Amino acid sequence: MPNYKLVCFDVDGTLIDNVKFSWQVFHDCFKTDKEGREKARNDFFNGNISYLQWAEHDIGMWKEKGAKKDEFLEALNGLKLMDGALETLHELKKHGLKLAIISGSLNILLEKFIPNYNEFFDDIFLSKIFFDETGNIVNVRATEFDMEKKAEALRQIAERENLDLKECVFVGDYINDLKIIQEAGLGIAFNCHHDELKKVADIVVEKKDLREILKHIL
Ligand SMILES: [Mg+2]
Numbered sequence: 001m002p003n004y005k006l007v008c009f010d011v012d013g014t015l016i017d018n019v020k021f022s023w024q025v026f027h028d029c030f031k032t033d034k035e036g037r038e039k040a041r042n043d044f045f046n047g048n049i050s051y052l053q054w055a056e057h058d059i060g061m062w063k064e065k066g067a068k069k070d071e072f073l074e075a076l077n078g079l080k081l082m083d084g085a086l087e088t089l090h091e092l093k094k095h096g097l098k099l100a101i102i103s104g105s106l107n108i109l110l111e112k113f114i115p116n117y118n119e120f121f122d123d124i125f126l127s128k129i130f131f132d133e134t135g136n137i138v139n140v141r142a143t144e145f146d147m148e149k150k151a152e153a154l155r156q157i158a159e160r161e162n163l164d165l166k167e168c169v170f171v172g173d174y175i176n177d178l179k180i181i182q183e184a185g186l187g188i189a190f191n192c193h194h195d196e197l198k199k200v201a202d203i204v205v206e207k208k209d210l211r212e213i214l215k216h217i218l
Pocket of ligand 1: 010012013014172173174
């Protein structure tokens, strides 16, 4: 049996390639107001609003533009599944490991690139947008577990599953993964261009193929 029991993944830049922030992809696509967006961003980083408020604000901007589901999907045309992603998920599952997503990304990315993602992942922390049958946004459930709070999501899963954090793995690419990568027993920086994150990671995987993480976990 592997020493690790749980493997958690980031989405943007980790499970999905050609993207740093999926939110930005949609902002570009729907041409939302840059000033309004920056104000909300600064309000969050200055501690004036919560992550949830920031997320809801930005989704509100898409709603105002009358963004439809097929436009969201079209906006993702330049993105792709990370090389080796499905093989990696299958292999980890085959070895009996629990899998989770801890990400600030949006459900629509996974719906497009891993339509059966619910079969792989035991826990999913992710922002969710729901559409009606005509493709209009009807409901939004933004995650609050991004940035520093990603680590909180990991602790929640570990506690419920009775796991030590030493038995947990996290794989991510960006500085919003800084805290969780330090807390996980095995923190893997993957497809990472940030020295800050590489420095605190237990392992840095340089080759852009997710299968490269398997030898460190199994
Ligand atoms: Mg990322």
